[in-house]
Structure formats: C-alpha cells, structure tokens
Amino acid sequence: MIVKKRIRCLLLCCLAWAAGSGSTTAQRYDVAAFYWPAYHYEPRSGFLFPDKKGEWEIIYKARPKEEGHMQPKVPLWGYENEADPRVMDRKIKTAVAHGVNTFIFDWYWYEGQPFLESCINNGFLKANRGRMKFYLMWANHDATSYWDARNPRKDSVIWKGGVSRAEFDKITDRLISRYFKNPSYYKINGEPVFCIYELQTLINGLGGPVATKAALDDFRRKTKAAGFPGLHLQGILWSALPASISGVPGDKIQTQDKVLTYFGFKTITNYCWAHLQRPSGDYEKWADASTAMWSGFDHDFSIPYLPNVTIGWDPNPRYPFKAGYITNPAPEKFAKYLEKAKAYLDAHPGQPQIVTINAWNEWSEGSYLEPDTVHKLGYLEVLKRIFPAHPATTIK
Template sequence: MNKKLLLSGLLIVTVFIFSACKHSSGKIDTESEYIVAAFYWPAYHYEPRAEFLFPDRKGEWEIIYNAVPKEEGHQQPKIPLWGYLNEADPTDMDKKITEAVNYDINTFIFDWYWYDGQPFLESCINDGFLKANNGRMNFYLMWANHDATTYWDVDNPKIDSVIWKGGVDREQFDIVVDRVINHYFKDPSYLKINGEPVFSIYELNTLINGLGGAEQTKKALEHFTEKTKEAGFPGLHLQSILWQALPNTIEGVPGDTIKSQDEVLSYFGFKSLTNYCWAHLQNPDGDYEVWGDASTEMWDQFHNDFSMTYFPNVTVGWDANPRFLFKAGYINNSTPQKFKRYLLKAKSHVDHYNIEPKIITINAWNEWSEGSYLEPDTIWEYQYLDAVKNVFGTIDKR
C-alpha cells in the first residue's frame, strides 16, 4: 500500500434508530413486520475536503483496491461484485436501494458528519440517496461525532493526529439542529417512531465535552427537542450507541446520584439504544463464531440493565487492515451461514422480549474498509443478502 494518510478516525460511527411501519411516516415497501436496518458508511464518492487523503477522487475505494495481504492467508483486497460504484450518483445509488429492498433491507442508517462548521461526506445522501430513493426505503442519521484522525507514520503507526475535532460548541450545535431538521427530518422517508424523528448520537462523551458539561448538554438536547416540535413533530427520538464512549456517571450535576449508563441516558432524554458493531463489545481478533457468541450473549444483560429499549445488532465481520500500514487484528472464518445463525438469534431476541418496533440493526451495508458489508463481493456474491432474505423475507429463485 502507498505510504499515505489513511482516514481511520472516520471508521467508527454509529447508532441507530428505526421504527416499525405502523410508527413511521416513511414508505417501506415490505411485508415484513421487522425493521432490518443496515449502517451505511458514505465514504465511497469524491469528497473535496478529503482529496488530500484520496487523490484518485474515488473516496475510500482507493484504499480498498490498493489493499494487500498482511500475512499468508489474509484475504485482501476485497473486490466488489458491482464494481467501484459512485454512491453520490443517483444511478449508482438506485442499484444499491433496489437490491437492498429486494433482499429485505428496508432502512439505511447513514453515518453523518460535521467538522469545522460544515458537513462532511453529505453528497452520498443529498445527491445520491435522496434523488434515487422515491420513498422505497426509510433512512435516518447517526451523528458520527468522533474526531477524524490519521495513522500515517509507518515507523510509529500508533501515533495519531487529529484532522478535525468531533466535538462542537453550542453555536455549532444549534446550526446542526437546524440543518438536520430542515434537510432531513422533513423528508417523508425519514424514519420516525410514534411520529418522532429518530436521531442517533455516536459519542455522548464527545458531545458533553464539546458543549462544556452535562448540564449544558441536557439544555442543548432539550432545545433540539423543542425545535423539532416547532417543526411540526410530536417530539424527538434520541438513540445512543452502547459502548465505552457512553459514560456511566456524570460528575458536577447538582445533586448528582447518577452512577450507571442507564441513568446517564435517562438524564439526557434518550429513548433507545443499540450497538454499532461487535468490535465495540469484544476484541475483533480470531474466529467469527467465538466473537459472535461472546457478543450476542450480552444481549440479555443489555435488555435487563436499561430502562429504554435495546435493539440487537448483528455484525457481518471485521478486518480494518486496508486502513493501516501495520497489521491489525481481524476476524476470520466468517460465512453467510454463520451470519444467518445470528440473524435468527436476533429475531428470536426481539420476539422473546416483545420488543416494539421490531428492529434489528446490521453492521453494515458497505463497511468495505472494516471488512463488514452486505454488498456482494466476488467471493460470496449475494449469499449474505440471501441470508437476510431467508430470515426476514421470501427468497426468490435465482
């Protein structure tokens, strides 16, 4: 791989929120009672602000087709069956939407960014998805508010530097609120639960630090809710991602007795949560089933520990080595058949606890640079999508 800046800070993104058809004003063309929501990483198009990272002007596709094996038997590069599509082109995005809906993926969760007073990687949504969708899928935003960092020193690759800070002050927060409400919440396909637009926040710690503390963050989120109501909605459905960026205590709040993650989320007004990927729960290194069993065995604890709704997540795999000059740990022995077993487990979890809406999140639709994608590659072709349709729909004769 060429010795160049690799965008690694833009790899962990998350959080999701979805709703059953009866709770949503979006149009989902499916007979399934389940909301199958796949995270979407919008980095596979030309982004002018990232040209210094990806001079070929193809976004992160550049590190995918330049990837090399880090050891014998390491399966790199990954090769997309559809070729290197431009997701900001509505024609290319139309293919993604069509195939997603055909295979019972009925919601995209777009990672959404705001750096240095302006959006980042937004063309995928604005120029691609919104122009091609025509009400076929629901979508919502997860504010991926982490720092954007680079790993660039081949001799000392664990030293990273910040390109853009993910935290925002109150002035920038209010700008984000207005943009999200006016550009996205008002779209008929934007996912809503009980009429409330769903908005996910990836790093609560980063939000708190940027806004200056817990009290200031609570006031900012209350302002967000009020602005959403002023726009004609009954409220705002906040969802959090469950991992180490979710604090388990809040210091400095008058009369503070908050000593658990559940109390933290309740304090700020969150209504649901989920995981972004299993890499946030268990070390992503080794056998897929060992990793998957350990991660999914945590679901019952999450259900019991939180007063708000927990939606289970199923992860396709993990191998972020295309982003690094050094060898990082990765998951091996993953197959569509094994993936299907965890989809069935997620469906059973939702049914057992009578979770409504019946949401299952998947990492991911297209995390090619993290080795976790449903889009067909030249090895498995459509088999991962077939697994989804086998569990949540009716498989077509191919």
C-alpha cells in the first residue's frame, strides 16, 4: 500500500510541475481555510435567527458558562453581513495578505434547493475578482437543532441531508455549471476539487454503495463532458467515513481506505480536530494528540492525507448548558502545529501541498482566523510567518 501511495504521489507531483502553476512564481504551499457561510440573513433559517443577522445572533448573545470561560467571542470587525461584496472584499484582502489563498466553503442542499449560498454568490464571487481560489465541501449532514441555542435537544432533525439520485443529478449539474466553470475554482491537475463531508449519509440517501458509485461515476462523466480532465473527490476523515461497506461484488471492503478507493476519492483531510479527539482541556494536549494521528493516516491510506490544523474549540454559544471546550488557545501555540503541518508536507513532496485550517470563521465553534478583540490579527500573523502570502495555484 505504501509503495503504491508513493508512486501515485510522485505521478501527481510530476503532472503538477509539468503543467506549471500559471503564475510567475512557483507555488510551494496552498493554505485552505474552511469557511462557514452563516453570517448573513437566510430566510429559510429565520425561525432560528429572528434578528436577521444569521448566526451572529447567538455569538453576541453568548455568555460565560463558568468562571474563566472566555465568552462571548467578539469580532474585531463587528457583526458584518458576509453576503455584501464590500464586506467580503476586506475578508479576501486580509486572507490573501496573510497567506490564506483558498476558502473551502461549507455548501448545503436541503429539500430540493441550496442553503446559505448567498455568501458565496453575492459576497465572495462578486468581490473576489480572481484574487483567491475557492472550492466546496458539501456539508451533507442533517440540519438539526444543533443550530438552535434555545433548544437543549440537539438531535431533532429540521432537514435531512441525504438525497435521492434525482436530487444528486440536480446538484451535480448546478456544481459544474455554476462553480466548477468559474476561473477561481480550485483544481488539481485540471480537475475541480469537490469535498464530501458525510460519505455514509450520501450512501444511505442514494440507496447503497453500488448506486452511490454509479452516481459518482456519472458525476465524473459529466465533469469531463464539461471540458475538465476529471473530478478530484476529496473525503473528510472521521467517524462518518464508513470503515466497511457490504453488498459490493468482488473483494471485501473492510477498511476506510478500501471504501475511499472503491468510490474513487483522491485525497482526504479533516474538518477539525474535534472529530479526532474529545475537545476538552488544554489546547496543546488536544493538539498533540490530534496531530500524533497523522502518521497513522499516512500508513493506513493509499491516497494522500492533507494535514489539518485547528485553532480552538468552544461550541457553547449553541448550547443552553455547558459543553466541553478547549482552554488556553493562543496564536503562538497555533504556530507550533502550523510548523508541524509544514514539516509533514515537506516530508511528502509528491502529494498536493495543501494544508487545511479550521477555520476562517467558525465563531460559533470557537475556531477562527478572523481577528477578534483579544488576539486582533495574531492568528493571521503567525500563519503569514510560517506560510508566506502568495497567489493560490490552480494546477492545470
């Protein structure tokens, strides 16, 4: 498995260098920050956020749950509307100036239509003008009362995340025409990158692994028909990535690696360390335990693992009771794990040189690069020091 992985990584590297970056300077690393597009008015979620400011509402209403609890988190820029291109312009300028050259937008589809797209369509795409790249992570989980700070139960389902094949085809047509064809959409070897959050939910909705593979194969076919050499599927590595699937002809599929290979995924990353280690206590202990798992990922998977660095974790704005949270996060501590991610990429020169960050703006989960009133631009400054600013690359 390791030999095959090295061969595949070397091929990716050769293709990338042969094609060139399309810019005058060589691309060394891409820094891709997950972006949670919930800080604008979305009519469908108005029953959750009646102030019409999106999830900012629970941020400015947050209070400490115990002595020493650092809530509320206060954005230095205020509670801005991200769907306004003037607001997004400052986000883009700041991101690019500090080394973040790619946003990975959480993207949603519920009950036959997109959800929270205004941030991308009205904010980012109107403001960007080619300054940074972006791609989408389909956050295809159920929409639950987790988003409702007033509700002590967090598991009641508002909208289901699974989709039928007819819905899947509608989704993929939209992705290709509206996003993949945008010049700023992030590509590896010319292939648009599309990340899927919950593979098991996708399988359940489409009616099993064989039907899911057929749907993904058709997605690839349509992407090629649109003029691209292929589709780069990216998986999120956590418990929602199944470790086995049944009912597939041929070899038994009993590892997460074989599941990913069967469906044709090409890279994996994490969304956040809260999916790897229980979020409680000191930041460095949590970070050490999470990043110690990278060597296991490297051994267990035949496709490249893209290291993820998480800034912190405190989802208490979403809860009426005290939830577990990480204490003592700080920019210089974050820097230590950025260095570790850089070292990982340097040790894997044949794979895409991408580090993912949680997150640009997960204010409601206490993990954000955007400046607050405590650290100002501290997190962005250490990121700029370790991953100097440069244009994002689309490897064509």
